[in-house]
Amino acid sequence: MKKSKPAPKSKKPAKAKTIVLVASGDLRQSANETCWPAQAAMEKQLAQAVASLGGKLVRAHPYKPALKHGFIASQKEGLEVFAKIDPKAPVIVAESVWQYSHHVLPGLITHQGPILTVANWSGQWPGLVGMLNLNGGLTKAGVKYSTLWSENFDDAYFLGKLSEWLSTGVCRHKTAHVRSLAKCAVPSKARVLARKIAADLRTKKSIIGVFDEGCMGMYNAIIPDELLFQTGVYKERLSQSALYYAATQVSDDEARAVFDWYKQKGFTFHFGTDEENELTEAQVLQQCKMYVAACRIADEFGCEAIGIQYQQGLKDLIPASDLVEGTLNSSDRPPVKNTAGQVIRAGDPITHFNEVDECAGLDGLLTNRVHKALGQPVENTLHDLRWGDWDKSGTTDDYVWVYLISGAAPAEHHIGGWAGSDGHRQDKMYFRLGGATLRGIAKPGEIVWSRIFVEGGKLKMDLGRAKVVKLPDEETQRRWDATSKVWPIMHAVTYGVTRDQMMARHKANHIQVAYAKSARDADLAMYAKAALAAELGLEVSLCGTKADGKVF
């Protein structure tokens, strides 16, 4: 008997490729709980995008009903999660909130499969900031990864890159805006100044005071000592316990004098009476004590710049350090005497690096020296690269970034200086004990932006030029409402660097900014700082263009 031909096999649909999703969160339960809905919404959109390309996104860790969120909330939890992930599986780290990179770094460092970091283009919570921090950490650790961002996860650029990553394990962005300093036309005035400052640093050296190294898992913000030595800068490792104790030793009268100084300058405190939800005089008086203590410790240990971590440890003892930090970064600040009865560095800032970001600390120190020598404003600060959007007021056709930081910017950066600035209570989600921010709207003008980072075991620095634009009050308010309205804001337009180029290249959550008196002054200040960094052994790149679109 002839065997009948077997019926042709029906073609099985190809099995969807499984992609593992991890989401790192904050250490603070209040933040994880509050921010979870935004993360859940983002993950849904991301899963749809992956599915549309034939993949399947599967969470590696569950939503925790008792905690009302599904974030990895500690390093310990991160280790447990990664121990169960197939080491060769493709992994997406999805972020729509501020996260502590050390929760997932150990797992990612040993992971063998493709890694993609993704953030949603939203200002609501610092998700972009969280992803940029993780990218900086992965870069420093030498981990290969790709990165993407999107507003709705359905745009052609995002889907194209995601598809590339799904099929090859890698997706790249064009970064033609980055040029090595060696290829740029550095004016001789900048070179001469750089050599002079570098020689001084090599001979006399300098100290940065670090109040408890390593803030919120920001591994990228720690400069290995060996790399710092080459710059002539050394760390004085200080304890926040010492700062707290010193603050308790400041008299009520001294705190009151600082408080009166703010009021006399026209600074506005938005006071209420409810400690838990409103700013109170008692909170500010404690901040005044911390300011006096910080000045005295900087003086005692000879620190050219200092960084206060605040998160963790100090946050459980005393109101937020932001007002203190912004005040330290201001040239015009309340006088504080040392034990010899001298006013500590009258008329000068004591450069402060927020969240003990040592890369920003070194940058701030160099900025201060360069700007002082050139007769340019010395006040500088870091901001978060928080978000950006097209201007909805029709004032400018340029893409306008929201540079924002959690409360500490020098008053000189704000429209109206001290009188144009105000202090709001820090949100209790992040800052249980409150404390005033030093809020203001950055004044229009020409700025230099920069960032020091660690890659391939080397210190590197990117610098570029930008301007700060003035936007109508409603547009400023829209941007504040879309982010954190109690924090200082800067409307920045980068020259010759698009949004996507900035995101592709930047290796940190923070960006350093300093003003100059004109576009030409800012160009010179940038060249001088870049040349100084190169003199000190950093690998330096200039990004974008001058204000007129010309290359550097």
Ligand SMILES: C[C@H](O)[C@@H](O)[C@@H](O)C(=O)CO
């Ligand atoms: C309060 C938050 O934790 C902020 O400090 C955080 O968003 C950052 O500023 C990270 O750079």
